[in-house]
Amino acid sequence: MVKVVRKELRNWYALHQRTLPWRSHPEPYRVWLSEVILQQTRVDQGLSYFNKFVETYPTISTLAAAPLDDILKLWQGLGYYSRARNLHFAANQVMEKHQGIFPSRYEDILGLKGVGSYTAAAISSIAYNQPKAVVDGNVTRVIARLFDITASVNQSTTLSQIQDLADALMDREHPSLHNQSMMEFGALQCVPKNPNCEVCPMSDVCQAREKNHVSLIPLKDKKTKRRSRYFHYVLAQYGDKIALSQRGTDDIWGGLFEFPLIENDSIDVLPPLHIEKALSISIKRIVKINSERKHVLSHQDIFANFYHAEIDGAIDDKLNLVAWADLHTFALPRLIDRYLENHDPISGEKRH
Numbered sequence: 001m002v003k004v005v006r007k008e009l010r011n012w013y014a015l016h017q018r019t020l021p022w023r024s025h026p027e028p029y030r031v032w033l034s035e036v037i038l039q040q041t042r043v044d045q046g047l048s049y050f051n052k053f054v055e056t057y058p059t060i061s062t063l064a065a066a067p068l069d070d071i072l073k074l075w076q077g078l079g080y081y082s083r084a085r086n087l088h089f090a091a092n093q094v095m096e097k098h099q100g101i102f103p104s105r106y107e108d109i110l111g112l113k114g115v116g117s118y119t120a121a122a123i124s125s126i127a128y129n130q131p132k133a134v135v136d137g138n139v140t141r142v143i144a145r146l147f148d149i150t151a152s153v154n155q156s157t158t159l160s161q162i163q164d165l166a167d168a169l170m171d172r173e174h175p176s177l178h179n180q181s182m183m184e185f186g187a188l189q190c191v192p193k194n195p196n197c198e199v200c201p202m203s204d205v206c207q208a209r210e211k212n213h214v215s216l217i218p219l220k221d222k223k224t225k226r227r228s229r230y231f232h233y234v235l236a237q238y239g240d241k242i243a244l245s246q247r248g249t250d251d252i253w254g255g256l257f258e259f260p261l262i263e264n265d266s267i268d269v270l271p272p273l274h275i276e277k278a279l280s281i282s283i284k285r286i287v288k289i290n291s292e293r294k295h296v297l298s299h300q301d302i303f304a305n306f307y308h309a310e311i312d313g314a315i316d317d318k319l320n321l322v323a324w325a326d327l328h329t330f331a332l333p334r335l336i337d338r339y340l341e342n343h344d345p346i347s348g349e350k351r352h
């Protein structure tokens with residue numbers, strides 16, 4: 001079976017692979033960037049982020065030297081901003097520990113911030129042709145189906161069984177080609193819902209197909225419970241300036257900028273006195289309140305109210321007053337960015 005799978009995968013890949021920029025030039029820096037971006041999004045959307053990053057930062061040294069806020073701005077819209085911060089940190093690790101040359105040893109790649117075993121295997125196999133089997137969500141599904149693994153793939157024992165099988169399947173003569181074929185096969189042919197097994201070159205050896213288990217695999221444990229959060233954003237205006245603060249790094253949107261925020265356990269509109277006390281500001285006038293925008297993240301639903309308020313200039317040290325005209329230069333969470341696309345920032349009226 002192992003030989004059949006390797007050969008059929010290679011043949012299938014030769015016919016069906018997509019042309020992608022990190023494949024045509026698989027330098028380690030580009031492979032790393034692509035893998036980090038693709039952990040966040042699908043290939044079609046990730047492509048434009050990849051192109052933006054390599055145009056702006058064509059080398060690892062340019063990425064390392066860039067201000068973190070600029071990187072966060074470029075990353076805006078992808079979510080999980082800790083990944084962007086890790087990119088910056090790891091680029092500096094390469095500059096300082098590896099003399100600016102992306103490491104080729106698997107253990108050294110694994111030592112870069114934000115790089116786990118999956119990404120390290122992808123870089124060392126695709127960029128350096130080392131026989132490290134990559135196991136991402138697509139590969140997990142392919143292997144679980146080929147070998148009819150009906151245990152939950154969320155469990156560590158199942159994952160290590162799948163990793164062992166991936167290692168056994170690894171084509172040691174063509175590691176880069178083999179891993180890319182596996183990943184692409186999962187992305188395009190052995191898709192999560194209704195794969196077309198009729199045209200699959202591995203249908204004769206696929207055990208899930210033989211046992212009629214394809215739609216059941218991969219089995220996953222129930223997802224963790226979603227969490228609802230309630231954000232009250234105050235667009236505190238002082239002349240042609242607006243108050244901004246920077247988020248800490250221990251929560252969603254770490255390091256991004258936002259309007260002064262009060263988070264509590266309800267979406268009920270807050271009275272001005274409560275806002276003044278919570279944010280240490282003095283409100284002259286509430287201009288408009290727009291309520292209850294829902295923003296869906298992977299494990300959280302954010303409900304937000306936006307209060308447009310005129311304040312006097314005395315504000316808390318944690319807040320900065322920035323010119324409205326400069327607001328677009330700050331990396332903002334997608335929730336705020338979208339709100340500003342649809343609303344006049346001063347009056348709060350909906351744009352037409």
Ligand code: SF4
Nearest residue numbers: 190195197200203206
């Ligand atoms: S036969 Fe169907 S389930 Fe099995 S590997 Fe092919 S596409 Fe996937």
